Amino acid sequence: MLYVSLQIAFIILTTLIVPILDGIERKIKAKLHSRIGPPILQTWYDIRKLFAKELVLTRTAFPILLVSLVMVGLCILTLLVIPAGSSWTFFSSMSLPLLIVLIASIHSLIIITSIVSDNLYAIIGGFRELTIGIINEIALIIALVLTLINVGLGYSDSQITTGIKVSYISAVILLAISSYVASGRIPFDLGEAEPELASGVLIELSGPVLGTVLYSIILKRFIFASITALALFLPFMRLLNPLLAFILFILLIIAVWIVHAVTAVLLGRSRVDIATRTLICVYIALISLSTIFIGVGL
Amino acid sequence: MKNNDVKTLAKGSDKAVDMVLKLLKEKLSKYNVRISRAVANNLIVDVSRRHLRDVAKIVHNELGAYVRTCVGCDERNKNGCFAVYHIFGLDDYGVNVIVRTLAPANDVKVPSIADIAPGADWCELEFRDLLGINVTGRPVYRLILPEDWPDDLHPLRKDVPYGVRPPPVKREEVTLTELESPGIPVGPYHPALHEPEYFELYVEGETIIDVRYRGFHIHRGIEKLGESKLTYKQIPFIAERICGICGFCHSTCYVMAVEKAAKIEVPERAEFIRAIVLEIERIHSHLLWLGVACHLLGYDAGFMHTWRIREAIMKLAEYLTGSRKTYGINIIGGVRKDINKEKIQNVLKTLDHIEREVKELLDMMLSVPEVKRRLTGTGILTRGEARKLSVVGPVARASGLNRDVRKDYPYLAYKYVSFKVPVYTEGDNLSRTLVRVEEIFESISIIRQLLDRLPSGDIKVEKYEIEPDKVSTASVEAPRGEDIHFLITGKGRPYRWKVRAPTYQNIPALRPMLREQMLADAPITIASIDPCFSCTDRVIVIETRNGKVVSVKRINIVKLSRRRWPQNEVSKALRSS
Numbered sequence: 001m002l003y004v005s006l007q008i009a010f011i012i013l014t015t016l017i018v019p020i021l022d023g024i025e026r027k028i029k030a031k032l033h034s035r036i037g038p039p040i041l042q043t044w045y046d047i048r049k050l051f052a053k054e055l056v057l058t059r060t061a062f063p064i065l066l067v068s069l070v071m072v073g074l075c076i077l078t079l080l081v082i083p084a085g086s087s088w089t090f091f092s093s094m095s096l097p098l099l100i101v102l103i104a105s106i107h108s109l110i111i112i113t114s115i116v117s118d119n120l121y122a123i124i125g126g127f128r129e130l131t132i133g134i135i136n137e138i139a140l141i142i143a144l145v146l147t148l149i150n151v152g153l154g155y156s157d158s159q160i161t162t163g164i165k166v167s168y169i170s171a172v173i174l175l176a177i178s179s180y181v182a183s184g185r186i187p188f189d190l191g192e193a194e195p196e197l198a199s200g201v202l203i204e205l206s207g208p209v210l211g212t213v214l215y216s217i218i219l220k221r222f223i224f225a226s227i228t229a230l231a232l233f234l235p236f237m238r239l240l241n242p243l244l245a246f247i248l249f250i251l252l253i254i255a256v257w258i259v260h261a262v263t264a265v266l267l268g269r270s271r272v273d274i275a276t277r278t279l280i281c282v283y284i285a286l287i288s289l290s291t292i293f294i295g296v297g298l
Numbered sequence: 299m300k301n302n303d304v305k306t307l308a309k310g311s312d313k314a315v316d317m318v319l320k321l322l323k324e325k326l327s328k329y330n331v332r333i334s335r336a337v338a339n340n341l342i343v344d345v346s347r348r349h350l351r352d353v354a355k356i357v358h359n360e361l362g363a364y365v366r367t368c369v370g371c372d373e374r375n376k377n378g379c380f381a382v383y384h385i386f387g388l389d390d391y392g393v394n395v396i397v398r399t400l401a402p403a404n405d406v407k408v409p410s411i412a413d414i415a416p417g418a419d420w421c422e423l424e425f426r427d428l429l430g431i432n433v434t435g436r437p438v439y440r441l442i443l444p445e446d447w448p449d450d451l452h453p454l455r456k457d458v459p460y461g462v463r464p465p466p467v468k469r470e471e472v473t474l475t476e477l478e479s480p481g482i483p484v485g486p487y488h489p490a491l492h493e494p495e496y497f498e499l500y501v502e503g504e505t506i507i508d509v510r511y512r513g514f515h516i517h518r519g520i521e522k523l524g525e526s527k528l529t530y531k532q533i534p535f536i537a538e539r540i541c542g543i544c545g546f547c548h549s550t551c552y553v554m555a556v557e558k559a560a561k562i563e564v565p566e567r568a569e570f571i572r573a574i575v576l577e578i579e580r581i582h583s584h585l586l587w588l589g590v591a592c593h594l595l596g597y598d599a600g601f602m603h604t605w606r607i608r609e610a611i612m613k614l615a616e617y618l619t620g621s622r623k624t625y626g627i628n629i630i631g632g633v634r635k636d637i638n639k640e641k642i643q644n645v646l647k648t649l650d651h652i653e654r655e656v657k658e659l660l661d662m663m664l665s666v667p668e669v670k671r672r673l674t675g676t677g678i679l680t681r682g683e684a685r686k687l688s689v690v691g692p693v694a695r696a697s698g699l700n701r702d703v704r705k706d707y708p709y710l711a712y713k714y715v716s717f718k719v720p721v722y723t724e725g726d727n728l729s730r731t732l733v734r735v736e737e738i739f740e741s742i743s744i745i746r747q748l749l750d751r752l753p754s755g756d757i758k759v760e761k762y763e764i765e766p767d768k769v770s771t772a773s774v775e776a777p778r779g780e781d782i783h784f785l786i787t788g789k790g791r792p793y794r795w796k797v798r799a800p801t802y803q804n805i806p807a808l809r810p811m812l813r814e815q816m817l818a819d820a821p822i823t824i825a826s827i828d829p830c831f832s833c834t835d836r837v838i839v840i841e842t843r844n845g846k847v848v849s850v851k852r853i854n855i856v857k858l859s860r861r862r863w864p865q866n867e868v869s870k871a872l873r874s875s
Contacts, residue, residue, distance in 0.1 A: 033602035120482055124504070124817070186596050187668050194489050195594040195821040268668030269596025271818040272504065 006246045010084035011076060013250070018218045019043035021254065025261035032265045043218070050211030061209055064113045068212040071109045075219035078102040082226045083237075084246050096148065099227075100141050103182070106220055107133045113213065114191065114201035125200025128272050129191035135276060136181045139283040143175035146290045147231045164235060167293030174286040175231045179224040180260055181279065184217065187270035225256040232256075309392025310339040310707050318393045325356050336769045338558045339707065340394045347408055350399050354384065354411040357395055363388045364688040364701075365417030366773070367798035369784045370425025372456045374403050376767075380431050382408050384418065385771060385784065389706040394771055401431060410436035417688025419806060421798070428454040442514045445469050453522055460519075460526040484820065486515055492590070493831040497808075497824065504817045509809050513831060524795045525788075530556060530764060533795070534628045537783075540797060541830055542623060543583050546575055547776035548783070548797065549628040554709060554772035555785040556630050556792075560764040565756045566711070568632035573711040574748050575619060575627070576774065577741040582611040583777035584734040584741075585656070587828045591731060592663060594821045595672055600663040607655045614648050617641065632758025642749045653742050660735055673728035677811045677823030680725055684807065691779020692737070693804045693827050696722045696729035703775040715747040727819075730826045734777075766793065776800055778828045801829045 023040035030037020039045075057065065081099045111133065114126030150168035181188045191201045205213055229252040237245055270278070307314050319341055322333050329352055332344040345353045357363045363386035371381045379400040386395045401408050410433045412419040422433045423441035430452035432438075443453075446466035452458065482501055486494040498510040520540060524533050538549035550572055557564055585608035592600030612622045619625035619635055627635045637645075664670060679689070684697035694701045702719040704712040720736035722729035766787050773782040779800030786794040804827040811823050 029598075033599055034606050035602055124482075189596070190818075193596070193818065195596075196484075196818055198489050265599050266666070267597070268592070268600075268666050268672070270668050271672060271816055273816065274668075274671055 002242055006084050006242060007080060010082075010246070010250075011079050014079055014219070014222055015076070018222045019047060019215070021222065021257050022218050025257065028258060028261045029265050032262070047211050047215055050206075050214070051208050053207035055208050056206060060117050060204060063116050064205065065209045065212070067109050067113050067116070068209060068216060071106060071113075071216040072212060072219065074102055074106050074109070075216050075223060078106065078223050079219075079226075082223070082230060084249055096144060100144065103140065103223070104137055106216075106223075107137065107182070110191075110201065110213075110217075110220075113205075117204040119204050121197045121200050121203045125191040125193070125197050125203075128193075129201065131272055132181065132188060132190060132275060132279070135279050135283070136178050139174060139279070139287070140178040140182060142283075142287055143171055143178050143231075144227070146171035146287075146294070147175055147234070149294060151234045165293070166298040167290050168235070170286055170290040170293055172228075172231045174283065174290060176228045177282065177286070179228045180263065183221045183224045183260055185221075185260060185264040187267045188275060189269065190272050190275060193269060221260070222253070222257070225253050225260060228256045229253040307391065309390075309705070311392075314391040315339055315341060315393050318388060318391050318395065321361070322357075322395065325360065326353060329353060336396065337561070338770065339392055340396055340769065340771055342769060343395060343397045345397055345399055347399055347401065350384075350397070351409050351411055351414060353397055354414050357386045357397065358411075358415040361386075361388060361395075362390070363395060364685070365415045365421075366394065366688070366771075366780070366782050367784065367796065367803075368418050368421040368425065369794065369796040370429040370431045370454070371786065371794045372429055372454065373400075375456060378403055380406050380429060382425060382431060383769075383784065384411065385782070386415075387707070389701055392707045394707075396769065396771070406430060407432035407434050409434050412436050415688070416686050416806070417803065420802065428452055430455065442517050453519060454525075460522050481510070482817065484824075491824070491831075493829075495829070495831050497820075499812065499817065499820055501817055506812050506815050506817060506820060509812045511805065511808065513805065516831065521795050521797065525792055529791050530630060533792070534630065535626055537797070538624050538626065538628065541799070543586065543830060544579055544776040544778065544781070545624050546579050546628065547774045547781050548799075550576060550710075551772050551774040551781045551783040551797075552785075552795075553628050553630050554774070555770045555783045556764060556787075558772055559768040559770035559785055559787045560630075560762055562631050562759055562762045564632055564759060566753045567636075567755045568757045570711040570714075570748050570752050571633050571635070571637055571757065572628065573715075574637070574745055575615070575625060576710070577745045577748075578611060578615050578618070580741045580777045581652075581738055582608050582615065583828075584738050585611065587734060587777075587825070588660075588663070588731070590825055591822060592669070594825055595669050597663070597666055597669050600659070600666070600669070603659050604663075607652060607659060610648060610652050610655075614645060614652075617644065629758060631760070631762055632756070634758070636757050637749075637752065642752070645749060646746065649742050649745060653739065656738055664731075664735075670728070672819065672822065673726070673731055675724075675726050675728075676815060676819040677727045677730075677826050678725045679807050679811050681723065683810050684725065687807050688803060689779070689807045690803045691776070691800045691828075692730050692733040693779065693807060695720060695733045697725035698723040703773045703780045707773055709772070709774065711748055711751075712744075714751055715744050717744050727822055727826045734828075737777075778830060779804060799830060801827065801831065805829065 020040060020043070022043040023038070026042060027037045027040055078099065081095055081102065107129070111126045111129050114122040114129065117123070147168070150165055150171050184191070192199050197203070202210065202213065229249060233249055233252055240248065307317070315335065319333060319335065322341065322343065326333070326343070329349040330346060331349065331353060334342050334344075336342045343353060358365070366385040366387045368385065369383040371383065373379055373381045377400065379402050382399045382401065384397040386397065388395060399408050408431060410422055412422055413436065420441060422436070423438065425431045426433050426438060427440060427442040446469060448464050448467050451462070451464055453462065481498040484491065484497040484499060486496045494515045496512040496515070499506050500508040500510070520536065523536065528536060534549040534553050537552040538545040540548045585604050589601045589604035589608065592598065592604060615625065616622045618637060618641060619627050627633045679693065679697045681698040684694055684699050689697070690701060698721060700719060700721050703709070705719055717740045718736070720733045720740070722732060764787055766789050768787040770785045770787070771782060773780045781800065782798045784794070784796040784798070785792050808824060808827065812820060815823060
């Protein structure tokens with residue numbers, strides 16, 4: 001019962017705090033840019049303003065609205081699968097495959113919103129997302145599997161080990177990188193790249209539709225921060241009491257989010273061909289290393 | 299003449315002009331031409347239409363001159379003809395060769411030289427649009443005037459009054475490029491552009507295969523205004539408003555052209571002050587550009603910090619001139635504001651601080667992997683293309699052309715200071731960035747030297763006379779490249795005043811630079827020429843619907859800005875004020 005309550009609390013808390021986390025990210029960026037920046041609640045204000053605008057349903061906006069609503073639903077469903085610091089087995093052994101399917105579905109829906117539109121910028125943005133997404137999602141899935149192999153071959157709590165191995169560290173690095181890429185921040189925000197694509201996948205959206213899509217994008221960022229936090233937290237999960245684990249897990253997610261925010265400030269935007277080449281090289285190297293380490297028992 | 303003789307020659311000097319005169323007489327002896335000296339470092343070659351192309355071939359191809367601009371002029375009330383002035387620059391000598399061709403009013407056409415000197419492509423179309431001088435032997439299309447402007451109305455003709463507003467003519471826009479590939483519109487309003495211009499990028503996948511450009515959306519006829527409404531003394535202040543970044547370059551260029559035509563001896567102290575302000579303008583322009591480049595590359599930390607540092611330069615400009623921009627200190631014969639000892643000390647202190655901060659920032663910026671990777675090897679302009687298109691400024695210098703007006707056509711106090719002209723040979727976006735980066739430090743050094751050697755004395759000449767019918771040119775190395783102003787003096791105001799901004803010369807180079815590039819690199823490649831469309835289009839006046847020029851007092855703007863207005867009321871209030 002405690003696990004269920006914590007999971008519900010996790011979802012409610014998440015849906016409320018993600019715009020605030022985005023506000024904190026904007027404030028951190030502003031600080032690093034030597035400017036004041038918007039108030040922390042600005043993202044909430046933005047979403048509220050967008051929802052107050054009239055709903056214009058053009059031929060392409062209607063399917064986009066439907067898709068974006070499904071996207072928000074899928075994001076919330078994904079949050080259910082992520083154990084909020086308590087138990088990986090909340091949804092039984094199907095958790096990992098379910099998580100993978102949900103993440104892939106969220107990405108596919110973002111791509112669909114851009115391809116549905118007739119706009120050239122949106123279509124180019126969509127294909128960029130697709131290109132990066134295919135490479136990254138493969139790495140993300142492998143990283144998730146490798147992490148779980150390292151902390152315990154099964155999915156049940158009893159099988160989770162607490163020892164830290166070299167192979168675990170390399171798998172977590174792989175997961176952290178692929179989660180960061182999936183969060184769609186600089187240098188991998190290629191689908192929206194403002195200078196050439198004028199917001200790309202988002203260009204045709206406005207009002208409540210844009211508000212819904214933006215909200216789901218922030219939710220998606222939270223999900224990927226949670227996945228990295230989960231990978232870091234998994235070996236220690238069983239050592240803590242559920243409530244403390246829950247609080248620490250949330251704090252860890254916020255810490256990961258802040259690291260993501262700072263990383264985005266330090267980098268410039270990549271190009272789709274450069275990003276693809278770089279990611280393939282990095283992922284192959286890390287997957288090979290992790291596999292070798294597991295093979296030799298390190 | 300031996301190369302060594304040219305190297306040791308004082309550029310723009312009487313000796314250099316004589317040498318070029320001799321050279322031209324020798325080379326053009328078989329053609330029916332008349333070569334004469336105009337004011338300062340200008341030579342005029344009068345040539346018939348029949349021999350224009352032959353002369354252009356010799357000057358451009360054999361003597362290695364580049365096209366600085368060409369100008370059309372309605373001289374019917376002087377000699378019954380239209381005149382076309384092709385201005386070629388001989389960098390090695392610091393001499394302008396102005397090739398003048400007359401076309402009788404009943405047969406207004408001249409042969410094109412755009413195939414010989416592609417740098418003349420746009421200016422030929424410009425005088426065709428604005429003066430109705432037809433150009434033969436080349437494809438023609440409308441460049442400057444809007445599509446709905448009548449065919450037979452040429453606004454720069456002397457019989458067309460200022461402010462004429464013909465009813466629009468319905469016409470379909472001509473498509474210049476017909477390709478099956480999708481055309482990605484960039485502009486007229488686009489986040490990558492900060493002014494209204496239109497690029498259409500034809501892509502295959504994400505690779506650009508061709509580019510179409512349509513500009514001059516904001517052409518309002520500043521030249522017509524100068525030739526028909528304003529006086530010599532008013533024009534410097536309107537010239538400064540040609541551009542929001544390098545306005546002082548334009549006003550300096552204009553006053554220098556008048557001073558040359560009227561042979562006004564400007565006090566040395568004024569020349570130093572002008573050069574100091576010009577260098578301040580270069581620093582803030584380059585910092586602005588670096589910020590924009592960072593933003594286009596998604597590195598907003600670089601963007602914000604560059605502009606933070608730039609703020610100190612803006613304050614410095616205000617400290618010296620009284621304004622952050624549009625300084626208003628240039629007048630014919632000198633400047634209106636002096637620099638005292640206290641100011642010199644404060645400026646030097648600020649420069650030390652800025653230099654340190656810029657260095658730290660640029661080291662950091664160029665170490666960001668994405669920034670360096672996306673600048674390297676993109677937007678390449680080869681030396682051959684650069685020479686052919688007569689590009690100027692950092693664009694030319696990044697493609698291996700050692701072209702800088704401060705050295706090649708010495709003016710103001712630049713002859714008293716030593717500085718390096720950075721030249722790179724790669725021709726890519728990184729080279730253009732590095733040229734600007736180095737120029738920031740060179741400009742700081744120039745300002746220090748000028749302040750150190752600032753002579754005493756007057757800062758302006760009060761009395762002078764400007765004789766009519768003098769042909770003069772002046773050029774200033776603006777941050778984006780050379781500005782050139784061409785002037786034929788008239789009574790009380792210029793008879794002909796032509797402004798050529800560097801972007802005008804550099805935009806045609808974007809086509810070879812963008813072809814075969816990735817779409818993602820288009821914004822930074824377009825930005826790498828540091829385009830200024832207001833300079834190119836020469837927008838200047840705010841006009842009301844009835845065609846009158848509005849003069850808005852500062853106090854009214856402040857009042858208006860502090861009030862809450864219903865939508866669309868601001869412009870109404872401005873008009874009524």
